[in-house]
Amino acid sequence: MEINIQNLDNERIELDDRCETDFLDQEIQRFYPEQLNLHILVDKFGRDVRVDVKLHTTAHYTCHRCLAEYTAAFDIRDEQIYQIGEGKLDDSDEVIQLPGNTTDIDIDPMLAEMVLLNHPIKMLCKEDCKGICPGCGADLNREACRCGSAEIDPRWEALRKLIK
Ligand SMILES: [Zn+2]
Ligand SMILES: [Zn+2]
Known part of the structure; x- marks a missing residue:
């Protein structure tokens, strides 16, 4: 201009x-x-x-x-x-x-x-x-974090038992 x-x-x-x-x-x-x-x-x-x-x-x-x-x-x-x-x-x-x-x-x-x-x-x-939860990817402005929920992938569940 x-x-x-x-x-x-x-x-x-x-x-x-x-x-x-x-x-x-x-x-x-x-x-x-x-x-x-x-x-x-x-x-x-x-x-x-x-x-x-x-x-x-x-x-x-x-x-x-x-x-x-x-x-x-x-x-x-x-x-x-x-x-x-x-x-x-x-x-x-x-x-x-x-x-x-x-x-x-x-x-x-x-x-x-x-x-x-x-x-x-x-x-x-x-x-x-509130951003996005780095754990579960939930948009924390609109939904709750799912990290602590019981829905754990069965493959992870197996791994968790191994660690114990
Ligand atoms: Zn934002
Ligand atoms: Zn989360």
């Missing part, structure tokens, strides 16, 4: 847009298959262009405990400052330098980084998901 800054004076513009997520790394993209809804503020002041992005989409996650697939609202916000032209006025790494003849700012890298930074390390369908 590109933002045209060619005719921008020292002013603020506000725009709403949506885009596909095919610019994301495949590894990440599978969690965000739906369009991104963007609310963008662009402030130009001299050589500085500040881009403020509010991003909303629906994420498709898989619970790490019970392996259920679920969707979750994904709402994030971040800003990036671009500086147009040679000679860095600001030494911080936060500022991205662009050539003086820049007419459009490609914000895909910014969006990709926003998604990546806010991507959950641990996905849980709900805070207190």
